[in-house]
Amino acid sequence: xxxxxxxxxxxxxxxxxxxxxxxxxxxxxxxxxxxxxxxxxxxxxxxxxxxxxxxxxxxxxxxxxxxxxxxxxxxxxxxxxxxxxxxxxxxxxxxxxxxxxxxxxxxxxxxxxxxxxxxxxxxxxxxx
Amino acid sequence: xxxxxxxxxxxxxxxxxxxxxxxxxxxxxxxxxxxxxxxxxxxxxxxxxxxxxxxxxxxxxxxxxxxxxxxxxxxxxxxxxxxxxxxxxxxxxxxxxxxxxxxxxxxxxxxxxxxxxxxxxxxxxxxxxxxxxxxxxxxxxxxxxxxxxxxxxxxxxxxxxxxxxxxxxxxxxxxxxxxxxxxxxxxxxxxxxxxxxxxxxxxxxxxxxxxxxxxxxxxxxxxxxxxxxxxxxxxxxxxxxxxxxxxxxxxxxxxxxxxxxxxxxxxxxxxxxxxxxxxx
Numbered sequence: 100x101x102x103x104x105x106x107x108x109x110x111x112x113x114x115x116x117x118x119x120x121x122x123x124x125x126x127x128x129x130x131x132x133x134x135x136x137x138x139x140x141x142x143x144x145x146x147x148x149x150x151x152x153x154x155x156x157x158x159x160x161x162x163x164x165x166x167x168x169x170x171x172x173x174x175x176x177x178x179x180x181x182x183x184x185x186x187x188x189x190x191x192x193x194x195x196x197x198x199x200x201x202x203x204x205x206x207x208x209x210x211x212x213x214x215x216x217x218x219x220x221x222x223x224x225x226x227x
Numbered sequence: 228x229x230x231x232x233x234x235x236x237x238x239x240x241x242x243x244x245x246x247x248x249x250x251x252x253x254x255x256x257x258x259x260x261x262x263x264x265x266x267x268x269x270x271x272x273x274x275x276x277x278x279x280x281x282x283x284x285x286x287x288x289x290x291x292x293x294x295x296x297x298x299x300x301x302x303x304x305x306x307x308x309x310x311x312x313x314x315x316x317x318x319x320x321x322x323x324x325x326x327x328x329x330x331x332x333x334x335x336x337x338x339x340x341x342x343x344x345x346x347x348x349x350x351x352x353x354x355x356x357x358x359x360x361x362x363x364x365x366x367x368x369x370x371x372x373x374x375x376x377x378x379x380x381x382x383x384x385x386x387x388x389x390x391x392x393x394x395x396x397x398x399x400x401x402x403x404x405x406x407x408x409x410x411x412x413x414x415x416x417x418x419x420x421x422x423x424x425x426x427x428x429x430x431x432x433x434x435x436x437x438x439x440x441x442x443x444x445x446x447x448x449x450x451x452x453x454x455x456x457x458x459x460x461x462x463x464x465x466x467x468x469x470x471x472x473x474x475x476x477x478x479x480x481x482x483x484x485x486x487x488x489x490x491x492x493x494x495x496x497x498x499x500x501x502x503x504x505x506x507x
Contacts, residue, residue, distance in 0.1 A: 109459045111426030116382040120292050131291045134310050169424060178423040179287040179380055186312025192241065196427035196495050207428060211492035215419075215430025218460060222425040 111200075111222035115177045123175020129153040129163070130180035139187045168199045229327075229404040232276060234478045235267065235502045236414040236442065236471040237360055239283060241352040242494035244316055247359055260498065263488035264360045267502060270485065271361050277408040278324055278371045280331075280397065282473040283353035283415040284379045286311070289345070295381045296343035298393065300335075301350075301374035302328040309349035318355050318364070324371040327404060331373065334400035340393055350374055357415045360500075370411075379416065379467050383454055390469045391450040394476020401477075414474025416467025418489075419460075420496035429462040430497045435489065438468060443484045443503055446475045464496075479505035 106112050113119065120127075129150065132138045142149040150160050162170035163184065171181055185195045197207030200222070210216060246257045288309040290296065306321040335342050354374055362369060378384055385393075394412070401410055418435040421427055441449050450472055457466040475482075488500040 107455050107458070109455070109463075111424045112421065112458060112463050113424060114382045114458070114463075115380065120295075120381060124292055127287070127292050131287060133312050134288070136310070136314070139312070172423055177287065177292075177380065182422075183287070183312035189313075191245075191494070192422060193494050196422060199423065200425050200427045211428055211430075211495065214432065214491055215495075215497065216421075216426065216428040218429060218431045218434075220426075220429075 113172055119175050119177070121175075123159075123177060123180075125154045126159045126163070126171065126174060126176050127180040129155065130176070130183045133183040133187045142187060166198075168195050172199075229401050229406050229408045229410055231398060231401055231477055231505075232409045232411060233270075233274060233502065233504045234412045234414070234474045234482075235361065235500070236417075236474055237264075237357050237500040238417055238493065238496055238498040239353045239356040239415040240493045240496045240498060241311070241356065244352045244356045244359065247364060248316055260490055260493055261360075263490055263498075263500060266486045267361055267500065268363055270502060271411070272369075274411065275409070276370050276411040278327060278373060278410045279413055280373045280375055280410060280477070281354050281357060281413045281415065282375045282377060282470045283357070283413075284467060284470065285376045286351050286353055287380065288351035289348040290376070292381075295378055296345075296376065297378045297385050298340065299343040299345050299376040300328055300332050301345050301348050301376070302332060303346050303348065306348055306350045306354075306372070306374060308355055309351040311351050315349075316352070316355055318359065319367045321350060321354070321358070321368060321372045321374070324373050327371075327406075327408070328373045330404050331397065331400050334403065335393070335396055338396045338399065340396055345376075348374065353415060357413050361413070375473070377470050377473065379469065384466055384469055386454070387450040387452055387469045387472050391446060391472040391476040394473040394478075397473070397477045412474045412477040414471040416470045417465055418468065418497045418499035419462050419465045421462030422464050422495055426462070428495055430491055431461045431465075432489075432491060432497060434461045434465075435497050435499055438471075439487060439489065439499060439501055442471060442475055442501060443482045446472060475503070478503055481506040
């Protein structure tokens with residue numbers, strides 16, 4: 100992807116490449132830590148204190164605290180890592196997919212039942 | 228001499244695992260999904276393979292951003308289900324096949340496929356959901372498993388052509404394995420889906436149907452699809468379809484299609500499934 104835009108001109112889509120992996124290393128490492136039940140408990144008991152264990156930027160911490168999924172993606176989060184925050188919150192993948200696409204749960208679920216988002220549909224430009 | 232007796236491809240949507248674990252398989256939403264695999268469960272039960280090589284991608288479970296192997300082969304005695312953030316799935320531990328996996332690792336590396344050898348690894352929904360779809364929920368899995376992980380999370384994944392060629396190399400390596408074991412190959416993941424960002428929920432059924440139409444006897448054309456075409460046309464996570472080409476490469480030049488199933492939606496994903504055998 101060197102030299103080109105990092106979403107390759109594909110709307111609403113971030114290509115998770117080496118640059119993103121460096122940018123999001125600590126954020127994604129935090130997400131990985133949630134695979135251990137004791138860490139999930141510690142995170143839930145005090146999110147700020149738990150996040151301080153990781154060398155994340157203030158912007159990344161803020162995005163986690165707000166559960167701003169698109170913000171986390173823009174700051175180097177990878178969706179499979181972020182899914183562990185959702186799992187810790189007891190949310191399904193479909194719930195956060197609805198949030199990322201700015202739709203209500205119900206509207207998103209109906210769209211999927213009707214065959215999903217059409218390939219040509221225009222979407223807002225991703226941040227970052 | 229060991230032999231490959233069949234191949235199957237299937238999506239590995241985590242929500243399928245959750246529906247099983249939460250006793251929802253008879254719900255109206257889920258019934259058609261499992262019905263689409265009724266033939267497949269019978270086919271596999273009749274085939275009675277000794278081993279399944281399961282080609283799947285780890286979803287930030289065994290591998291973090293610390294180490295990202297492009298191709299990894301599981302050589303352990305057994306593999307435990309991973310805790311992906313909600314506790315490990317209550318499915319049986321997966322029995323490995325260290326001797327066959329070791330043989331494959333050696334032959335593949337000597338054939339210029341630089342495999343990463345993994346002696347300890349938990350396996351996530353990418354591997355356990357396909358086992359459920361093909362076997363139901365038995366007390367123990369009816370065959371040994373060689374997990375073969377392909378990186379599709381960190382761009383770029385290996386090319387479709389490289390995956391197809393890896394499958395061919397697996398076929399060659401199996402032919403030189405000194406046992407009479409019968410082996411199936413599963414290629415998992417796909418079909419069209421996007422899990423990230425404002426375009427989440429994208430489905431491209433035309434793309435998927437073309438892919439299903441061509442996998443049996445025109446895999447070369449699929450092997451030429453560039454990554455960005457998958458991502459643009461069928462969603463960022465559709466690039467998982469390169470793993471179907473590993474399975475296809477492990478079969479003969481000509482194959483016959485035994486079964487096909489396509490269903491939208493499964494959570495955020497178009498579920499695709501196909502069973503192929505060598506044409507004889």
